[in-house]
Structures are given as structure tokens and as C-alpha cells.
Amino acid sequence: MRHIIKQHTISFKNAFAGVVWALNTQPNYVIHTFFSCIAIIAGFYFHLMYSEWLTIMVIITVGF
Numbered sequence: 001m002r003h004i005i006k007q008h009t010i011s012f013k014n015a016f017a018g019v020v021w022a023l024n025t026q027p028n029y030v031i032h033t034f035f036s037c038i039a040i041i042a043g044f045y046f047h048l049m050y051s052e053w054l055t056i057m058v059i060i061t062v063g064f
Helices: 002-025 027-045 050-062
Strands: none
Touching: 002 027, 002 050
16 A cells, blocks of 8 residues: 555655646746636636636647
8 A cells, every 4th residue: 555655656756846846937827827817717716617717728738
């Protein structure tokens, strides 16, 4: 069991390191992340319905 937990911990460390690397070296990733956060905050502010949230999440994931 400890081995499995250690593997997941290493995976999360690598994933976090990848996000930090992308934010430091990829200007388009920074812009995409910024506007994605703005869209999510606006969604909470405007109390979006489930279908609208789903649409926003798909668009953020695809990267339009």
C-alpha cells in the first residue's frame, strides 16, 4: 500500500512541476490560464446552469 501511495505522490509532484514549468516558460499557457480563471470566476458570479458550466469546461479543456 505504501508503494502505491508513494507512486501517486511522485506523480503529483511531477504534474505540479510541469504546471510550474509551463507557467514560467510558455506565455500562451499563462494567457490561457488567466482567461480560464476569469471565466470560472464569472461563472460563479452569474450563477450559471449545469449545461453552461459544462460548455465552459469543454471550451477551456479544448483550448478555443
